Amino acid sequence: MSFTAACIQTTATPDLGHDIAVLSRLIREAAAEGASFVATPEYCAGLDTKDGKLFPVAHPESEHPALPALRGLASELRIWLLVGSIGVRSPDGRIFNRSYMLSPEGTIPARYDKIHLFDIDLGGGHSYRESATIAPGDKGVIAPCVEGTIGLSICYDIRFPMLYRAYAKAGAQMLAAPAAFTRVTGMAHWHVLQRARAIENGAYVISPSQGGTLSGGAECYGHSLIVDPWGQILAEAGDAPGVILAEIDISKVAETRRRIPSLTHDRPFSLGKP
Template identity: 50%
Template sequence: MSAETPSKPLRVALVQMCSGRDVARNIRDASALIREAASGGASYVQTPEVTTLMELDRERLFAAAQPESANTALQQFVGLAKELKIWLHIGSMVVKASDDRLANRSFLISPQGEVTARYDKIHMFDVDLPNGEVYRESANYEPGAHAVVAGLPWGALGFSICYDLRFPYLYRALAHAGASFLAVPAAFTKLTGEAHWVTLLRARAIEAQCFVFAAAQGGLHEHGRETFGHSLVVSPWGQVLAEGGVHPSVIFADIDLGMIGDVRSRVPSLRHDRKFDVVRAGATPAAEV
C-alpha cells in the first residue's frame, strides 16, 4: 500500500506540544516545531491529538471550531507540508461536523500538499477519574465509524487517536489490513499516562508487530488539565526507540524497515489468528469472537 517509491530512509519526528485555547498561537507553535522536525531530516512528522485547540468548555469549543471546508488551520498545514516537502500527520484537530457535533479528526498531508487520508476518533473518552476530573467526549463529538489505513512511501500507516489505544482489536485489524506503522497521537491525562501509556504502546507494537508513532500533549494546559507527554516511538519488538519528556519538543527516530519482516517471521502470530466461540461453562455458546 505504498504511495510511491521512497527516495530516502524513513526518519520519523514526533512533535510534542502543550496546546491551549488560542488557536492562532497553537498553529504558530506547531508550525515552528514542524519546521524544526523537517530541518532535522524527518520525512514523516506527527503532531499530537487536538493540536490546534485544547478546550473543555462547550461554548468556547464550538465557537473556535471550523468545518473542514473552511478550516484555516488545515489550510496552513497543507501549505507547510508542501513547502517543507514532508509527510505531515496532524494528529487531530477539532472540526465542526454539524451545528451541534464535532469530529476529532486526523489528517495525513502529502509533500505535494494533498490531504490523502482522514480519520475520526472511534472511541469516546467518557470517564469520572478518582482525582475528580470528568470527561464526556460523547457530549460534543461524533465518533468515527471506520478504521483507516493509508499509504506512505515506506509502507502503510494505521490510524488511531488517544483513547483508541485501549482497544487492541482495532490495532490487530489495522495490522491485518496491511499496516506497518501505527499512529497514536494523544492527550493522555497525567494520572492515566503515568500508569499505562508506555505499557499500552509497547503492547500494541508487540501485538500488531508494527512500529508505533505516538506524539503527545504534555504539561499543564490553560483550562487546568495536565497531560502526560512522553511522546514515544516503539519498534515491532517492543523496544522504545525514542521518548520525549513533558515539555514542548521534537523527538526523532530512524526506522529500520527490515525489522517488520524479521519480527513477523520470528513470531508469526498474525498468521495464526483464529475465529472461536466464547462459552460459559455448562451453557450454550454465548458469542463469537
C-alpha cells in the first residue's frame, strides 16, 4: 500500500524542445531514485508570458510534441506520470490548460482541463488574465495512480475547496495540484493552501510547481510540496529546478479519516439573519 512519489520542479520556456529535454532528464532522475509516480508542474512544456497574460505553446492533442515524448518515458520507465499541464488547442481554436495522467503502458487513462482561471489584480503591477488566452474546463476528474486514486486539479483551483471535498467524498486518497504559482501569492499562501486541502480531506496533496523567472518576466514561487493526510510536509523543493521524493502510504488516508471523520459530518444549513 505504499510507493514513492516525486515532484519535478522546472522553469518553462517558449522552447518546447528544451523543456521536453529538461523534463525527460528530471523524470529519469526521479525514476532512478525509485519513484513509481512522477508529477510535473503546470504548463511544464512551452510557455511565454506578456503583460500578465499566459501564452502556452499549444497544439491539438494529436499533434502535441510533448505527449508522445512523455508517453514514451512513462512506458519505458514503467511509471505513472502526471503531466501537470500543457496547452492543448481545440478544433474551435480555444486553448485548454490540460493535465494528463499517463500509465506505465504509456496510455492516457485521464485528462483534466483547469476549471478555475487565474484572473487577479494584486496591485503593484501584478495583474494576470489567464482567461484572455485560456478556456475553462467544467469537469472534475479522479484518475488511477499506482495504489488508490487521485483527484486532479491545477494551480488556482487550490483556492476552491469544494472541488477537493468532492474528490475526497468520492473516494480519492490523493489530490494533485500542479502549479505555476506566482512568487507574490506563493510567499503568502502556497504552504497554507496545500496543507489546508490535505487536512480538510485527510488526503495526500502532491503539488509540483514551476520556480524561477519565466520568459516575459513573470516570477514563479517554486517550493514544490508533498503533504501527508495529517498536513505534515513530507518533501519540499527550493527555488531551483530539481526533484523531490516522498513515501506515500495509502493506509494513512483511511487511518486519518477514521481519527477525524469530518467527511461524514457535513450538515445542511441556511444563511439566516443575525
